Amino acid sequence: MDLFVKIFLTIYTFLYENYWWINLVLVLTIIYWGRERPARSTLMWILVMTLLPIVGFFPYLLLGQDTRRTNMFRIKAEQDRFIREESEIQEKMLGDLPDIFDDFEERATMGEVGELATLNLRLNQSVLSADNDVRVFTDGQEKFNALIKDIDQAQHSIEVQYYIFKSDGLGTRLINHLVQAAGRGVRVRLLTDxxxxxxxxxREFRRMKESGIEVGIFFPSFLRVINLRMNYRNHRKLVVIDDAISYIGGFNVGDEYLGLNDRFGYWRDTHLRIQGSAAHAIKVRFIQDWYYATGLDPALEPDIRPMEGTGSILCQMVSSGPDTKMKNIKLAMIKMINQADKRIDIHTPYYIPDSSFQEALTIALQQGVEVNIMIPDKPDHPVVYPATLSFTKAIAKNGANIYRYDNGFLHSKVLIVDDVFSMVGSANIDERSFSLNFEASEIVYSAEVNQELRRAFDEDIEKSTLLTQEWWKTMPLRYKILSPICRLFAPIL
Incomplete structure (x- = not known):
């Protein structure tokens, strides 16, 4: 015991007498590691080191270090080549959209569709498909009932990927149906974070594996309840059934997503069911994550090809994360905003944008575009919510309408632009979704889908409070104090 005390005192004395120099070395380390990151992020960590000398370096290791890898994921060479060749062919042909999509309705100018589609092709090799049926879900009960029905009818394969998966009532119910599918000889793979x-x-993990379900864990915890890797979480919510039916959106798996949690109340979210060749891109996204997480050989994956659909809706999946060179989803959002003529609607539980996103909305406002942003009234994070209020207050001063959803918890991640484009997926409007986590969103080119999403948005407005300039003046004192402070941490929120 005396030896332990002596060692502790020696270390403490050394740190106390040399903390300034040690802290300087650590600050220089942060500057070096962050040399390719936005300066505001590095400056924020330098501020943390100034307020918490030496100690502040430990949260930086957990939250701030950039371990971006340009070749993080690999898939089977033939599949990768197929995607690349298909995207190159489409890019050459997008200048004459009617020849590619004979039944394309005149719901947008060809230039608008072509510009956005080409951007996504170049950024992310996001192939555009035109034979899809799309169903919109805004209620958890309806979404999971439909999903379980599709699982029960699966014949060949089921791929399931959710950020949060709980073995509560909903989770156990979903596992039961996956176990039954595996018992019928369907290949079932479950990937979660x-x-x-x-x-x-x-017990549920063991039951799934014993039933033949293949289970993968993305960046697993060293200890079950402790995971030191706070960044680079896989936030995607994807399902693919028989390579023909796919789900993408914001719902995770847990009873709260059915509105059964007293803290949050009704859970307002948005998810898409897409039947058609768009499922191919979502399947490829899944297997890329699957082989990275499991460490298995991608050569084991059979060749996959798009399954032709019978619909006529254009869809394009965009994904981004630490494995992509650019912030693909954010850039696609900004492009959509820049092309708006009349109205932009945004659903987001967290609104902590960088300056480029905020400026894109400001330009739209100055051009006479109506901008509506809806946020929740039930904070689920003590730092994120005050920061959200700070950023929404700033864009409200430029003319945006900020609505606070009062009918439960708003978790929906939706961007609706005019009658032309809409985006639904897992990405929030914050730095964590734009660059730190793995995200996937679907862009839908459809007046019909836009009208349905906007109709749901307008119904939500009836259940919301418009945050007027008077409201901002009388905002609760705690938020007036916390908002500017929490805003400083925007680069890691």
Missing amino acids: GIGCRFISK
Whole structure:
């Protein structure tokens, strides 16, 4: 015991007498590691080191270090080549959209569709498909009832990927149907995040594996309840059934997503069911994550090709994360905003944009475009919500309408532009979704889908409070104090 005390005192004395120099070395380390990151992020960590000398370096290791890899994911060479060749062919042909899509309705100018589609092709090799049926879900009960029905009818394969997966009532119900599918000879793969799967019991993990379900964990925890990798979480919510039916959106798996949690109340979210060749891109996205997470050989994956659909809706999946060179989803959003003529509607639980996103909305406002942003009234994060209020207050001063959803918790991630484009997926409007986490969103080119999403948005307005300039003046004192402070941490929120 005396030896332990002596060692502790020696270390403490050394740190106390040399903390200034040690802290300087650590600050220089942060500057070096962050040399390719936005300066505001590096400056924020320098501020943390100034307020918390030496100690501040430990949260930086957890939250701030950039371990971006340009070749993080690999898939089977033939599949990768097919995607690349298909995107190159489409890019050459997009100048004459009617020849590609004979039944394309005149719901947007060809230039608008072509510009956005070409951008996504170049950024992300996002192939555009035109034979899809799309169903919109805004209620968890309806979404999971439809999903389970599709699972029960699956014949060949089921791929399931959720950030959060709990073995509560909903999770157990979903697992039961996946186990039954595996028993019928269907290949079932479940991929979930190392933090988000902490709520699956060991018994359920064992039951799934014994039934033949293949289970993968993305960045698993060293200990079950402790995961030191706070960044680079896989936030995607994807399902693909028989390579023909796909789901993408904001719902995770847990009872709260059915509105059964007293803290949050009704859960307002948005998800898409897409039947058609758009499922191919979502399948490829899944297997890229699957082989990285499991460490298995991608050569084991059979060749996959798009399954032709019978619909006529154009869809294009965009994904981004630490494995992409650019912030693909954010850039696609900004392009959509720049092309708006009349109205932009945004659903987001967190609104902590960078300056480029905020400026894109400001330009739209100055050009006479109506901008509506809806945020929740129930904070689920003590730092994020005050920061959201700070950024929404700033854009409200430029003319945006800010609505606070009062009918439960708003978790929906939707961008609606005029009658032309809409985006639904897993990405929030914050730095974490734009660059730190793995996200996937679907862009839908459809007046019909836009009208349905906007109709739901307008119904939500009836259940919301417009945050007027008077409201901002009388905002609760705690938020007046916390908002400018929490805003400083925007680069990691």
